[in-house]
Amino acid sequence: MDxxxxxxxxxxxxxxxxxxxxxxxxxxxxSLELIxxxxxxxxxxxxxxxxxxxxxxxARERFLERFAAKLRDxxxxxxxxxxxxxxxxxxxxxxxAPDGGVGYSPRP
Numbered sequence: 001m002d003x004x005x006x007x008x009x010x011x012x013x014x015x016x017x018x019x020x021x022x023x024x025x026x027x028x029x030x031s032l033e034l035i036x037x038x039x040x041x042x043x044x045x046x047x048x049x050x051x052x053x054x055x056x057x058x059a060r061e062r063f064l065e066r067f068a069a070k071l072r073d074x075x076x077x078x079x080x081x082x083x084x085x086x087x088x089x090x091x092x093x094x095x096x097a098p099d100g101g102v103g104y105s106p107r108p
Contacts, residue, residue, distance in 0.1 A: 021052045021063070028054040032067075041081035046071065
């Protein structure tokens with residue numbers, strides 16, 4: 001996403017860029033971090049962290065939405081969550097009946 005904003009500093013290996021965020025025709029200092037994470041269902045993902053204190057909340061949210069859309073366009077939608085293992089056919093704890101079933105409790 002090339003908005004032709006001035007980049008002050010960047011580190012590609014770390015995933016960090018400092019730049020001038022232009023909002024209402026005024027440039028304000030900002031930074032963006034791309035952080036590798038594992039999401040709640042076990043997929044690799046990227047979290048975006050934008051620091052732009054003098055920029056309106058609306059402009060920051062809109063920027064992050066556009067940036068996330070650009071990442072999806074470039075790299076595709078996230079893969080589906082991994083399939084969960086099927087539940088066991090029978091509980092593995094507790095006493096067993098002589099035939100291997102569950103729920104058996106011999107009486108004295």
